[in-house]
Amino acid sequence: MNYIYESSCFDLKQIADSGQCFRMTPVMPDSPAFPKPLTCESTLPAYEIISCGKRLIVSQEGSHIVLDCQEEELDFWKNYFDCGRDYEAVISSINPDDTYLLAAAQAGRGIRILRQEPWEMIITFVISQQKTIPNIRALVNTLCLRYGSPLSSENEASASYAFPTPCQLASASLEELLELKLGYRAKYIHRLSHDAAEGRLDLLSLSSMDYAAAMDYLTGFYGIGKKVANCICLFGLHHVEAFPVDTWIQKILMEHYFNEQKYRHTPKGSLYEHIIEDCFGQYSGYAGIMQQYIFYYERLRSNRLN
DNA sequence: TGCCAGGAAGCCG
DNA sequence: CGGCTTCATGGC
Numbered sequence: 001m002n003y004i005y006e007s008s009c010f011d012l013k014q015i016a017d018s019g020q021c022f023r024m025t026p027v028m029p030d031s032p033a034f035p036k037p038l039t040c041e042s043t044l045p046a047y048e049i050i051s052c053g054k055r056l057i058v059s060q061e062g063s064h065i066v067l068d069c070q071e072e073e074l075d076f077w078k079n080y081f082d083c084g085r086d087y088e089a090v091i092s093s094i095n096p097d098d099t100y101l102l103a104a105a106q107a108g109r110g111i112r113i114l115r116q117e118p119w120e121m122i123i124t125f126v127i128s129q130q131k132t133i134p135n136i137r138a139l140v141n142t143l144c145l146r147y148g149s150p151l152s153s154e155n156e157a158s159a160s161y162a163f164p165t166p167c168q169l170a171s172a173s174l175e176e177l178l179e180l181k182l183g184y185r186a187k188y189i190h191r192l193s194h195d196a197a198e199g200r201l202d203l204l205s206l207s208s209m210d211y212a213a214a215m216d217y218l219t220g221f222y223g224i225g226k227k228v229a230n231c232i233c234l235f236g237l238h239h240v241e242a243f244p245v246d247t248w249i250q251k252i253l254m255e256h257y258f259n260e261q262k263y264r265h266t267p268k269g270s271l272y273e274h275i276i277e278d279c280f281g282q283y284s285g286y287a288g289i290m291q292q293y294i295f296y297y298e299r300l301r302s303n304r305l306n
Numbered sequence: 307t308g309c310c311a312g313g314a315a316g317c318c319g
Numbered sequence: 320c321g322g323c324t325t326c327a328t329g330g331c
Contacts, residue, residue: 126316129316133314133315135314135325135327183325185324222317223316223318224317225318226316228315246314246315295315
């Protein structure tokens with residue numbers, strides 16, 4: 001069934017390119033799942049998304065977002081896209097002196113911070129370390145095909161697969177994971193799967209924690225450092241105050257927010273934290289959204305969006 | 307054209 | 320701070 005959601009701050013392609021979700025699969029116009037266009041001409045991007053074992057076909061024509069899903073799952077998907085938040089207001093709150101952030105938010109004004117499954121985010125961002133985004137996509141997809149459950153479908157050949165549960169992933173041996181070219185991340189994934197399957201990593205409890213507690217909890221596990229924990233918090237637990245610092249963000253902070261004089265006495269180890277506090281602390285409680293704008297913008301300008 | 311060094315949404319010991 | 324899996328990319 002098709003449902004329409006209206007928003008001027010929503011862009012499927014920007015969301016797909018924003019580096020938070022690696023399972024938005026473009027649906028080809030020749031596919032039977034491709035949505036019938038509202039108007040005759042525009043048949044632009046359509047994507048399939050699987051989350052929590054649910055399936056959505058989503059497409060867009062201007063400010064009309066077409067959600068093709070079961071009626072009882074509509075609220076789930078609206079929540080997934082963070083439809084309860086006023087992104088117009090977020091952008092309006094940007095400090096007018098910060099011209100870089102203004103430009104970034106303008107370029108990525110259709111970005112949403114998705115509410116993805118915590119377990120999927122844990123594994124996805126453990127995989128992400130020292131990998132390119134296309135590479136991450138391929139690896140996550142492989143895990144789903146190999147270990148995930150197919151969703152109910154007429155023909156099995158074109159079935160969509162859910163992200164594997166902890167138990168399903170734990171069924172893979174370390175050698176098996178190494179064959180998938182996961183490299184040194186294989187041992188992290190192997191142990192995390194067993195931790196989750198056997199209850200040492202308590203996903204339910206994790207979901208009830210606030211940002212600080214979740215960071216503390218997550219970084220206690222093998223293979224999860226501060227950066228990955230922040231990504232899990234931001235994209236899996238919707239702690240939008242989380243501000244992951246990767247190599248792109250480091251570059252941006254140094255090029256656009258660093259001041260030689262101001263930080264000349266700041267220890268190198270805490271430099272980024274200080275810059276973030278000084279420049280993004282004013283967006284108290286939602287700085288992570290600004291992080292996404294600048295991350296997307298820098299990659300867009302570098303022509304690195306694939 | 308072919309090769310190699312540097313780097314990729316980092317983390318562990 | 321060195322090491323780590325693999326591999327697409329850019330410079331020479």
